Amino acid sequence: MASHLSPARRQIYSPLRIVVTLLILVVVWGTLGYWIIGRVEGHHWRAFDCLYMTIITLTTVGYGEALDLSRSTAGRVYTIVLLLIGCGIVLYCFSTITAFFVEGNLSEIFWRRKMERAIDALQHHYIVCGAGETGIHVVEELYRTQRPFVVVERDPERVEALQQRREVLVCEGDAEDSKTLLAAGIKRARGLVAALPEDKDNIFVVITARQLNPNLRIIAKGILPESREKLLRAGADAVVSPNFIGGLRLASELIRPRVVSFLDTMLRDRARVIRVEEVTLPSGSPLAGKKIRDSRIYERTGLLVVAMQYEGEETFIYNPGPEAELRPGCTLIVLGEMNQVQRLRELAGAVT
Numbered sequence: 001m002a003s004h005l006s007p008a009r010r011q012i013y014s015p016l017r018i019v020v021t022l023l024i025l026v027v028v029w030g031t032l033g034y035w036i037i038g039r040v041e042g043h044h045w046r047a048f049d050c051l052y053m054t055i056i057t058l059t060t061v062g063y064g065e066a067l068d069l070s071r072s073t074a075g076r077v078y079t080i081v082l083l084l085i086g087c088g089i090v091l092y093c094f095s096t097i098t099a100f101f102v103e104g105n106l107s108e109i110f111w112r113r114k115m116e117r118a119i120d121a122l123q124h125h126y127i128v129c130g131a132g133e134t135g136i137h138v139v140e141e142l143y144r145t146q147r148p149f150v151v152v153e154r155d156p157e158r159v160e161a162l163q164q165r166r167e168v169l170v171c172e173g174d175a176e177d178s179k180t181l182l183a184a185g186i187k188r189a190r191g192l193v194a195a196l197p198e199d200k201d202n203i204f205v206v207i208t209a210r211q212l213n214p215n216l217r218i219i220a221k222g223i224l225p226e227s228r229e230k231l232l233r234a235g236a237d238a239v240v241s242p243n244f245i246g247g248l249r250l251a252s253e254l255i256r257p258r259v260v261s262f263l264d265t266m267l268r269d270r271a272r273v274i275r276v277e278e279v280t281l282p283s284g285s286p287l288a289g290k291k292i293r294d295s296r297i298y299e300r301t302g303l304l305v306v307a308m309q310y311e312g313e314e315t316f317i318y319n320p321g322p323e324a325e326l327r328p329g330c331t332l333i334v335l336g337e338m339n340q341v342q343r344l345r346e347l348a349g350a351v352t
Contacts, residue, residue, distance in 0.1 A: 170299075
């Protein structure tokens, strides 16, 4: 990650680069000037003495002249020029460094380094490409359900808004750039959401992400109907159309308003985070081979098992009875709070 600098980091480091470059140039200029004057006038001043003379001139410390300029008119004129121009440059450099500390840029660098280290430490996390009108809701859901995730966003205003919440990890840059996705840890990620405003951009993100991580689960936003097949061919595992979802919501509000109200209340409840979640039983799970009744899932976690699906089958068993058998690889669809879901994952030995 250290080799990939975001626009914000380049903006922070740019004044420092200018300051360091100016200081080096003015010191080299001063040293070289004295050395050339000495050679021309036959004094043969040492390079170190020329450097020392330049430093005490620029800093105006007045320790005494390291070079004998009493017989060198050119040397005195050069010193005057060095004082007028060089001291102005040094003053500018020190004022820039002071402003760098006073304005908090140093703490900003430390915080960004801390964030980069946090991203580097992530495993099996999610990447959200685009925090616009659609992506921000993905961010909110991942945050509320305590999933590890990184946001990739190129809009400076959105990046700044996300950074106000220090818990959110942000990688500023273009999601279509493989360097940005690598900085977001795509090699170690579990899933990615392509939620950019334009379908063509999402297609490019899907292609890039699939090349970087063939095992990644990729969900893409598709606005135009014809974009669905293109996104799937590009490598997306699923495509979500905001227009299609919006149409279903309109119909549901019309014919089943209480159901919609129930789901909205569940999703927007600030006091409790209740979700319909999935838990897959791994091979060797302590629950595998038991019946739902014997597993005592409700008594031990408080979760309701609303459906289940056996590995390799496409159909679901809705509202499974107490005699339903739990097998390795089967997926339980449960309803409850996130801490209850986490408890079930621990009981099942499932990866969080």
